[in-house]
Amino acid sequence: MIIYFDSSALVKAYCLEPTSPQVLALLKRVAPPLLFTQLHAIEIRNALRLKRFRGELTLSQLQGAFGNLRDDVESGFLRIPDLDFRALFDQAEILSAAHTPVVGTRCLDILHVAAALLLGSRQFVSFDRRQRTFARRAGLAVLPKALRDRA
Numbered sequence: 001m002i003i004y005f006d007s008s009a010l011v012k013a014y015c016l017e018p019t020s021p022q023v024l025a026l027l028k029r030v031a032p033p034l035l036f037t038q039l040h041a042i043e044i045r046n047a048l049r050l051k052r053f054r055g056e057l058t059l060s061q062l063q064g065a066f067g068n069l070r071d072d073v074e075s076g077f078l079r080i081p082d083l084d085f086r087a088l089f090d091q092a093e094i095l096s097a098a099h100t101p102v103v104g105t106r107c108l109d110i111l112h113v114a115a116a117l118l119l120g121s122r123q124f125v126s127f128d129r130r131q132r133t134f135a136r137r138a139g140l141a142v143l144p145k146a147l148r149d150r151a
Helices: 008-015 020-029 038-053 059-075 085-103 107-118 129-137
Strands: 003-004 124-125 139-144
Touching: 003 008, 003 020, 008 038, 008 059, 020 107, 038 059, 038 107, 038 124, 085 107, 085 129, 107 124, 107 129, 129 139
Parallel strands: 003 124, 124 139
Antiparallel strands: none
């Protein structure tokens, strides 16, 4: 079964956050490769750079996170799928029209849910409460089943 990890969930695998143990436990249950779209690539790298800007990561930690991310792509643990961006944006528009007026979903969150659906995922990993609600409404099973700590 294809499980789609949102970028914010994958970030937790590359730098320590309160919910990193939950992500690492989920990753152990998933058979590689994991989907790693172009959305993931820019969003994760930007999130790590933002953590550096905020003083949450040292330069050495940032470089280590980038190295681990690169290694995971090169080893095939993370796989960059073919993603039709026209279909992605069309699906995102449909989802936005159906759910954003009720849930209040942000654009990148919509794009990740649309990508998960287009790539055949049935499960979606996120720690963002609003995105979890949106993914559920779009027909995806959401992991983890319950949130612990701060999300």
